[in-house]
Amino acid sequence: MVTEEKKKELLAKLRNAVIQYDEDTSKEASQEALDVGMEANDAIFNGLVSGMVEVGKMFEAQEYFVPELLMCADALYAGLDILKPHVKQLDLGVKGSVVIGTVEGDVHDIGKNIVKMMFDVAGFTVYDLGRDVPLDKFVAEQLRTDSDLVCLSAMMTTTMTGMKKVIDDLRAKNPNVKIMIGGAPVSQDVADKYGADGYAKDATNALKDAINMIESLKKMKDEVEAKKKG
Amino acid sequence: MTSMNARERVLKMFAGEEVDRPPCFSGFGNVTTEGLRSLNQNFATTHLDAKMMAAAAASTYKLFGFECGVAPFDLCIEAEAMGCEINVYAHSEDLLYPTIKKKLIHNEAELDIVIPTGLTGRGRVPMMVDVIKQLKKDIGNDAAIGSFVLGPFTLAGQIMELNDLLKLSFKKPDKIGKLLDQMSDVIIQVAQEYEKAGVDYISVREMGATSDVLSPRVFKSLILPYLKKIFEKISVPSVLHICGKTNDIVPAMAESGARAVSVDQKNDVAETRKKLGPKALIFGNYDPYNVLVAGTPDLVRQTIKKCMDDGVSAVWPGCDIWPTVPPDNMKAMMDEVKKYRR
Numbered sequence A: 001m002v003t004e005e006k007k008k009e010l011l012a013k014l015r016n017a018v019i020q021y022d023e024d025t026s027k028e029a030s031q032e033a034l035d036v037g038m039e040a041n042d043a044i045f046n047g048l049v050s051g052m053v054e055v056g057k058m059f060e061a062q063e064y065f066v067p068e069l070l071m072c073a074d075a076l077y078a079g080l081d082i083l084k085p086h087v088k089q090l091d092l093g094v095k096g097s098v099v100i101g102t103v104e105g106d107v108h109d110i111g112k113n114i115v116k117m118m119f120d121v122a123g124f125t126v127y128d129l130g131r132d133v134p135l136d137k138f139v140a141e142q143l144r145t146d147s148d149l150v151c152l153s154a155m156m157t158t159t160m161t162g163m164k165k166v167i168d169d170l171r172a173k174n175p176n177v178k179i180m181i182g183g184a185p186v187s188q189d190v191a192d193k194y195g196a197d198g199y200a201k202d203a204t205n206a207l208k209d210a211i212n213m214i215e216s217l218k219k220m221k222d223e224v225e226a227k228k229k230g
Numbered sequence B: 001m002t003s004m005n006a007r008e009r010v011l012k013m014f015a016g017e018e019v020d021r022p023p024c025f026s027g028f029g030n031v032t033t034e035g036l037r038s039l040n041q042n043f044a045t046t047h048l049d050a051k052m053m054a055a056a057a058a059s060t061y062k063l064f065g066f067e068c069g070v071a072p073f074d075l076c077i078e079a080e081a082m083g084c085e086i087n088v089y090a091h092s093e094d095l096l097y098p099t100i101k102k103k104l105i106h107n108e109a110e111l112d113i114v115i116p117t118g119l120t121g122r123g124r125v126p127m128m129v130d131v132i133k134q135l136k137k138d139i140g141n142d143a144a145i146g147s148f149v150l151g152p153f154t155l156a157g158q159i160m161e162l163n164d165l166l167k168l169s170f171k172k173p174d175k176i177g178k179l180l181d182q183m184s185d186v187i188i189q190v191a192q193e194y195e196k197a198g199v200d201y202i203s204v205r206e207m208g209a210t211s212d213v214l215s216p217r218v219f220k221s222l223i224l225p226y227l228k229k230i231f232e233k234i235s236v237p238s239v240l241h242i243c244g245k246t247n248d249i250v251p252a253m254a255e256s257g258a259r260a261v262s263v264d265q266k267n268d269v270a271e272t273r274k275k276l277g278p279k280a281l282i283f284g285n286y287d288p289y290n291v292l293v294a295g296t297p298d299l300v301r302q303t304i305k306k307c308m309d310d311g312v313s314a315v316w317p318g319c320d321i322w323p324t325v326p327p328d329n330m331k332a333m334m335d336e337v338k339k340y341r342r
């Protein structure tokens, strides 16, 4: 068994590797964690992810900017790649899948990529369609993957209107799917008007909302199942 | 003071001479759906035809007295001349701006690029020369004629993934420096071509280097030197525009050698005025969407008055004028500027 002390040391190493965007150390420490018999979940959540949470705070405090954030994400992914195959069961309460993309006519994808990363970290299966995504592709991809959630990003007021079309189309084809929208011109007001289930002003809130939504979705499904049986 | 027309007002302001009131103009696209409708033109095709683009660029002056004509409306000219394909969304009836379809650099190994020779004969650069000449002929005696180029960092972000560019700016600053130097040469060639065609002023849009994305430290160490190189080679009055957060970098922006500094609504212009002094030219800083398009005429008036009270040298938008602007708001803006007395 791995000693408490060794465990602490490795968790700190993982955390710092992410904060200091050090991909090599992140890989090394992840491998070492597995070698000494640490739980992969522990290493991910109390090591890598705890580092990313700190990075998020530094970003808000303007100590870090987008390049640092992207490099920290790379360090996190480097460790995650090694640890993920050994994960027993991600204990987030929910497991979800999400289709995400920036809508047609819009090439702003920095914010979308940050939101995507939060979903990756949380153990979601993410289908990233990229940017400037033709509107009907969102619908096709949701149907193909049967994802719980569709996330739309738009950074311009003109492309934002494309989200309404996607929402209407998704609702018509699959009334159960949850839809979340975001991006600088988007507000709670817009989300309500367009009929989206959720809106979040940043990546952390996006994840919290997504988890809540998927939980309620699962509950709904369970209730339907229960009724069928009863 | 003797009366002056829009062009004279803008030129005098650039020359540091006294003007009756701040000019109300822009360095970026300002075509309106109202203007497009009056010309019976669609947005998507306007990007590809010199006559249509020139007519659209003149329409905001003609309809509202906005004091300039500016072309183009998209950010793809330089990248296209280097060999990128663009998408104008010809199938769409929405107002979509052209984007780059295919990048030139896909990974670090491809950073070493060769800039094609005869750049000013490629893509839409010759068309832009034609547009500027037509614009001059149409309204150039009365209104100021402007054009814009991208900044080196923003242009690099057009020909490669911005994510990669941002990361490599840290990991391989030397290689990125070399790329930015090449971008500067491209930008200088295009800007000089516009000068020859007769523009009164040129704006350099370096929106990718905003403090929303990049730290002030990296802006100063990596990007500023190339901006200096560019402004040294532009002989008409020049403007450096950065949108988003700019409070911490305005002194560096002023140091770039640009004649004027342009900022958006996130900048505290009263503070910036204190930092840069009474003589500096500061352009800004109303929100072209949330105020000019989505606001009431009253909000427009209040906002425009505040810009002038804060000390802008010219009333100027934080980005492109969004085409769907209501005519009443355009009129309210022009009226508020005209009645202003310091």
Ligand code: B12
Pocket (backbone or CB within 6 Å): A066, A105, A106, A107, A108, A109, A110, A111, A112, A114, A115, A151, A152, A153, A154, A155, A156, A157, A158, A180, A181, A182, A183, A184, A185, A199, A200, A201, A202, A203, A204, A206, B029, B073, B074, B075, B096, B097, B098, B099, B154, B157, B162, B163, B207, B208, B210, B212, B213, B243, B244, B245, B264, B289, B318, B319, B320
């Ligand atoms: C960088 C940038 C560019 C780059 C984009 C490169 C890229 N790969 O992304 C380039 C230079 C290419 C560009 C081009 C243009 N741009 Co631009 N650009 C910006 C800029 C400066 C920064 C955007 C950014 O990345 N912010 C940082 C990220 C981290 O924040 P974020 O995107 O808001 O994301 C966060 C949240 O919104 C949220 N979120 C985002 N997506 C989602 C999705 C979901 C589901 C959820 C829940 C949350 C969420 O979480 C994120 C993380 O916290 C902004 C101005 C600004 N300061 O915001 C203008 C801005 C967005 N651009 C603008 C314009 C007008 C343009 C152009 C049309 C200019 C032109 N004439 O061609 C073109 C458009 C090209 C096109 N068709 O798409 C305007 C849009 C105006 C409007 N209201 O519609 C802005 C606001 C500038 C301004 N001041 O007016 N641009």
